[in-house]
Amino acid sequence: MYHLKQALSGIRRAGFMSVACIIIMTFSLLILGIFLMATANLREILRYAHEKVEIVAFLHDDVTKEAADSLILEVEKIPYVESIRYVSPSSALDRLRAEFGTRSYILDALDVNPLPASIEVTLKPQYRLKARIVGVAERIQQFPQVEDISYGRGWISRLERLVRAVAIADLAVGLVVGIAALVTVSYTVRLTLYARREVIRILKLVGATDGFIMSPFLIEGAIHGLISIAASLLILYLGYRVIYVKIPQAVFVPSQLIAFYIVFAVGVAMLGSWISLRSFLREKVQ
């Protein structure tokens, strides 16, 4: 209680500096928040894309229904496979017709159905990763019934690369924001420290431990961090609501990441206080 009271009076003392510090920290953290949210959304797109990923194996024209059925039995034995659907040439044509909609009359000009029969293979969700998909696709390609194989190889790896790049950018932005927050908090707390210099000396004189002397200042730093993170989360959330109206699939920063974000802000703010404190504690009493 004593420490908290001292911390609050420290913030009051620093006044304008405290407010400036909180504003700078809020905006620095907001930038990090925007990056985290962008990452979360890209991951969401990637997850959605993976969900949609299936392997389509086109069969030779001379493959009979029986031969197709035996192929399905074989493919079902591959452990990562969730489901297999057989698409006959006629149902493929129906699909195409549906996709053409009003212009499906174009297809009427065809004398024979040019579409091959195919099987569509979906993998279990946890295996819908590029490496796994390629592996399974290559195994299916080995079967004699299969003429060609198709899956979204190109854009999946592009998307995975993008997510990785953004995750690296998150780290870089986190580092810059962390340093900015560290510097602002340590300067603000230093101001309080100058004002409380005499009190610190007296505390040292009467045998207060470093921990006892530091506590109010660390709490002061933590309060700066908490206010800043609350403000930046609020702004970020309002921004998210605006985007959400336009893009309902947009997601907010996931809760584990929010937890990390809060711990990061408070941790950096306390570290900033501690940096300033260290030099003060080494001063002499007299």
Next chain:
Amino acid sequence: MLVEFENVSKIYEHGIIALDSINLVIDKGEFVFIHGPSGAGKTTLLKLIYMDEFPTSGEVRVGEYSSGKMSRKDIAMLRRKVGVVFQDFRLISDLTALENVAIALRAAGKKPEEIRKRANIVLHSVGLSTKRHQLPPKLSGGEQQRTAIARAIALRPALLLADEPTGNLDPDTALGIFDLLIDINRSGTTVVVATHDLRHAERLRKRMIRLEEGKLVTDGGMIGVSP
């Protein structure tokens, strides 16, 4: 608490010699004056006892503590056993007399109930019961020094150091402060007072250590007693 200086020298930056080969023993329960002109090394000698400074050579031992091996934690623990009083009182101006005393107890981790009780008792013992809720600027010099002494003895230290405790006070008030120090000494606390003013010291007839230019020139002569 036993204080021992073994061949202690203290040289500050720029080569200023504050203390030069001091050998000294202060026994438990003693009342000692450190006397000498300003710049003789009195303040440095006290700082070495409460370990705000460390010797350039030699060793200072205070009770179980030795200047050679003090961690930051050790220094804090030592200062709970050694009260210090200064000429300029060193009170926190936005805390009442009672809160100024309480801070020493709080820093030592005492419980709120004990802090309140002990702070009141100590303030009463220095004769400031009625002024306990006053802020230091509202107190006279003598009252401020009594508050500072109350803070210094709040944790029942074995040793009380006073650096020119009456330097800012008029002679009558100074007399009262010395009487208070004597009382504290009678209750078993070792008291070491650094002063350049001999008028009061003479009256008290206590052990006198004289420093000049960092050297111990006389020890033990009782002021006012003919050799």
